[in-house]
Amino acid sequence: MRIIHLLLTAILLAPIVTTAQTSQTSSTKAKSAKLSGISKFSAIVKTKDGLVEGTIERSTIRSFKGIPFAAPPIGESRWKEPQPVKKWVGIKKTTQFGNNAMQKKPFGDMGFRSSGMSEDCLYLNVWSPENKLKEKLPVLVYFYGGGYVAGDGSEPRYDGEKMALKGVVTLTVNYRLGVFGFMAHPELTKESTHHSSGNYGLMDQNAALKWVQANIAAFGGDPKRVTIAGESAGSISVSAQMASPLSKNLIAGAIGESGAMINPTLAPISLEQGEKNGVALSQKLNANALVDLRKISSLDLLEETTKQGSFRTAATIDGYFLPKSVTAIFEAGEQANVPLLAGWNSAEVPYQALLGPDTPTVENYQKKLDQLYTGQAADVLKLYPATTQQQVVKAATELASDRFISYSTWKWLDLHLKTANKPVYRYLFSKSKPKLKADTNLSKTNDLATGAPHAFEIEYAMGNLHSNPTYAWTADDERISGQMLQYFANFVKNGNPNGRGLPEWPEMKKGTSIKYLNLDINTKQEEAKDDARYRFLDSIYLKH
Numbered sequence: 128m129r130i131i132h133l134l135l136t137a138i139l140l141a142p143i144v145t146t147a148q149t150s151q152t153s154s155t156k157a158k159s160a161k162l163s164g165i166s167k168f169s170a171i172v173k174t175k176d177g178l179v180e181g182t183i184e185r186s187t188i189r190s191f192k193g194i195p196f197a198a199p200p201i202g203e204s205r206w207k208e209p210q211p212v213k214k215w216v217g218i219k220k221t222t223q224f225g226n227n228a229m230q231k232k233p234f235g236d237m238g239f240r241s242s243g244m245s246e247d248c249l250y251l252n253v254w255s256p257e258n259k260l261k262e263k264l265p266v267l268v269y270f271y272g273g274g275y276v277a278g279d280g281s282e283p284r285y286d287g288e289k290m291a292l293k294g295v296v297t298l299t300v301n302y303r304l305g306v307f308g309f310m311a312h313p314e315l316t317k318e319s320t321h322h323s324s325g326n327y328g329l330m331d332q333n334a335a336l337k338w339v340q341a342n343i344a345a346f347g348g349d350p351k352r353v354t355i356a357g358e359s360a361g362s363i364s365v366s367a368q369m370a371s372p373l374s375k376n377l378i379a380g381a382i383g384e385s386g387a388m389i390n391p392t393l394a395p396i397s398l399e400q401g402e403k404n405g406v407a408l409s410q411k412l413n414a415n416a417l418v419d420l421r422k423i424s425s426l427d428l429l430e431e432t433t434k435q436g437s438f439r440t441a442a443t444i445d446g447y448f449l450p451k452s453v454t455a456i457f458e459a460g461e462q463a464n465v466p467l468l469a470g471w472n473s474a475e476v477p478y479q480a481l482l483g484p485d486t487p488t489v490e491n492y493q494k495k496l497d498q499l500y501t502g503q504a505a506d507v508l509k510l511y512p513a514t515t516q517q518q519v520v521k522a523a524t525e526l527a528s529d530r531f532i533s534y535s536t537w538k539w540l541d542l543h544l545k546t547a548n549k550p551v552y553r554y555l556f557s558k559s560k561p562k563l564k565a566d567t568n569l570s571k572t573n574d575l576a577t578g579a580p581h582a583f584e585i586e587y588a589m590g591n592l593h594s595n596p597t598y599a600w601t602a603d604d605e606r607i608s609g610q611m612l613q614y615f616a617n618f619v620k621n622g623n624p625n626g627r628g629l630p631e632w633p634e635m636k637k638g639t640s641i642k643y644l645n646l647d648i649n650t651k652q653e654e655a656k657d658d659a660r661y662r663f664l665d666s667i668y669l670k671h
């Protein structure tokens with residue numbers, strides 16, 4: 128009994144206990160491990176909700192997978208803001224990723240290691256580095272992408288181990304998707320104490336940030352040095368969390384990879400419009416009341432709402448999480464006043480996203496500009512010029528990418544530079560895809576396409592190239608990944624990506640020519656010469 132008492136006392140008092148590092152004799156360690164059920168490769172942390180047991184990776188990184196940060200949003204809790212976790216007794220094993228959110232998985236580049244798919248999906252994962260000096264370490268919280276309809280924190284490309292090896296406590300966070308995370312409805316607004324509805328997925332992220340504030344010190348992290356990051360919908364989420372009065376004081380820095388919640392990129396709609404969308408959906412489902420909607424099985428609801436034109440996933444300006452549009456909040460300087468590092472890829476989408484099945488000829492390009500920009504096609508042609516097929520491919524790729532996500536990211540940086548007083552850094556990721564491995568079943572890429580497509584930088588930024596077996600990664604890829612990982616780690620630690628051995632990353636400055644870092648075979652700083660494109664798009668998108 129005394130051994131058990133001493134072991135439990137040690138567990139309760141120490142933020143992290145690794146049984147492999149105790150000073151007991153071998154026989155006593157074996158006996159203690161047997162009594163407690165703890166592996167010599169395990170780690171124990173006391174959170175506010177109870178004890179969690181993770182594993183030790185690479186002998187120094189403690190990994191905790193599937194920690195619940197909110198109660199399961201099921202039954203009556205469907206379409207409610209996240210509720211507190213029910214505390215548990217004993218030690219909860221957190222060695223397996225939790226469930227992924229309800230989704231159809233429409234994107235072929237996603238691979239999950241989750242426990243399954245369920246509405247019960249509010250789990251996070253922590254990678255905690257060895258901390259011999261016992262200093263409080265900086266923290267990175269990463270939100271996955273997927274257009275708010277797909278994604279999961281268990282995707283290998285998001286793994287936090289490599290970032291943890293740089294001395295950063297790293298988390299990935301799950302949040303509700305699609306109709307489960309973004310449906311507004313008059314009855315939901317009425318039952319809410321905040322008179323709002325929608326934005327449940329974004330409030331899940333906020334709940335995770337609150338969990339970090341309450342618990343991250345036990346994992347060796349500093350709650351005052353929390354940087355949020357994400358790609359695509361994750362990046363859009365970062366801009367929204369910066370804007371929300373619920374989250375802006377919970378973070379110390381922000382990283383955005385391709386995307387901001389700014390028109391035309393998943394911009395929020397009015398609460399009124401969101402409620403109309405919810406009513407229209409309930410009518411399609413023959414659900415006369417909210418209680419009926421909550422009775423529909425999660426699989427049936429997923430199946431019906433993912434049909435073409437059935438439901439539009441969008442955040443709402445609900446007066447609670449978002450009191451105004453993200454653009455208006457940044458224009459007023461009411462966002463989190465923290466360092467921001469953001470950018471986009473050189474070929475977010477291919478030229479076909481603009482031209483469709485048409486051959487990339489000058490004639491077809493001109494025809495498309497006439498269709499899209501009546502009366503302004505000549506102005507667009509000057510900004511995106513093309514007189515040869517090769518130039519058409521380049522110009523159409525740039526215009527399609529700007530219309531999709533590059534402009535919104537540019538606007539986010541531009542607004543933060545104008546209204547905040549903290550450092551702002553911009554990048555362009557230009558590294559083209561390496562060759563496919565010989566044994567891959569994927570089709571060969573279009574010979575005309577060049578540049579870095581959407582989401583291709585993730586593995587580089589998180590140091591996880593080899594989590595993706597599709598490509599024959601080269602020494603150049605490894606070097607660029609090493610640079611990008613170090614830049615991001617430096618930014619998380621210091622609010623500045625620069626460091627010894629790295630090409631200088633220039634800070635954006637008001638009233639001067641804008642410079643950015645081009646991450647490519649030859650990573651270097653460049654002067655922004657194409658911002659006239661974004662000023663032109665400003666005149667279009669700010670009207671809507």
